[in-house]
Amino acid sequence: MGEAFLAVDWGTTNRRTYLIENGVVVRTERDDLGVTSVRDFEDAVAGIRGRFGDLPMLLAGMVGSNIGWRVAPYVAAPAGIDELAANLLEVDARTAIVPGVSTRAGGRADVMRGEEVQLLGAVAAGLVPADALLAQPGTHCKWALMADGRIADFTTAMTGELFALLRTHGLLAAQLHGEVGANAAFREGVEEGRRRDLAASLFGIRAAKMLGVRDDADAAAFASGLLIGSDVAARLAGADHDEVFILANPELGALYATAIEANGRTAHHVDSHAAFVAGILALGAARQ
């Protein structure tokens, strides 16, 4: 894509723009103009070019969904840089949207849009092996099995969303205002999560209060441990990998690492921004 281009990681609620020159990020900008806040995408894209320069542009994330600018149809897994580059949605000669990835392996439908750039970039940059298990914790945690440097299969768990729902609505909300960290209560929750019996384990938080078994100051950490722990336990139950590579902010990454290690695996932290940049560079190179 020439010597300089713009990459935009454009999600539902946020976007991050990178100005890349000769393979190096020279300027970046983050704002809350996610796709749900944008009405006129041509105008928004012109605005980015106005601030960063009139350059070619690669867009990734929800901008390519049916709530974004144009729909870039999913590429079926297994999918690598070449498959994504061959299926870029060309908005015009200088503007393209990266497609998401879908899977129906294992009998359950799943989709991703935006995460694929980080995943493939982590391999491209040598941050993770070409055959590895990667986790991208968040509202919807993605777990991807990489094989030969491609996304072979993946699973999304709405772990973060469930936690947010339970903290805001329903029976447990009033109990879940405490701080969350990788403490003893969190580890107890992770252990309980190994039962993979969420609906019953959650009621146990209420019962523990009624019986005076756990202080409510610890209930949020326990609930977080329970939800993350059952996500981790479910994903590791069928996994051959002894190591998990985590792409997340440090706080959430630390919680997942604690749960992964409590389940007998080794957790490594990977710089998700570096992975995104490497992925978008690889896509840009493959496109030429």
Place this chain on the structure above:
Amino acid sequence: MGEAFLAVDWGTTNRRTYLIENGVVVRTERDDLGVTSVRDFEDAVAGIRGRFGDLPMLLAGMVGSNIGWRVAPYVAAPAGIDELAANLLEVDARTAIVPGVSTRAGGRADVMRGEEVQLLGAVAAGLVPADALLAQPGTHCKWALMADGRIADFTTAMTGELFALLRTHGLLAAQLHGEVGANAAFREGVEEGRRRDLAASLFGIRAAKMLGVRDDADAAAFASGLLIGSDVAARLAGADHDEVFILANPELGALYATAIEANGRTAHHVDSHAAFVAGILALGAARQ
């Protein structure tokens, strides 16, 4: 308790009053004056006696909790009619509240309040064997293991509450407005629930929409099957019983029966009102 008495099944949002003469219900009344709608319980109880007669009274349910009239402390499982009768909270010489039951068996705290009368009554009336697995589906589904006619252990799953939360808030809410019945989509959900991987299976509902795999008209039935199915699968995983006795309204009972039978067990329906009356009669008799 003499020849005539009043029994009140007094829950959080509803209450049901029974006038019982010589062991037979001669009149019943149901209203929405659950404990959260009542400020003055002495006045409310006087109102019941004004309508039904100035009789002795046994109260069960949340009326004995810290959001009710007086706290009737939990009796630890195993608990039968005799243990509950010995621990009635006597408000006055003619008015008593049935205590709830607690357990910490299996390492998880659990509590019930109100359900114990139905459970013990089902055995007392001969509606279920003295050694049996009983299910009381609802917002918080109770599963009780009866042994020698007593509540030996139990588990509560907040299955109904999770379904209500997901229908009202968050990513899936817009998809979950369809009807729920024991149809093919419900059975698919039950099958998916056997994975006991709720956070991932729930995201699959979203992905199925994005990939056009399932019509949204079927999404609510699938989600209900998934939640009930994972509840049933978790409970039956460690259960020796080939039969499950369900105390519920016909609609919810049919859904649980479908999930139980899909998991290779036999489901029987039990009249929960008859069970309550038998339980309260047995408590009244044991009290004398």
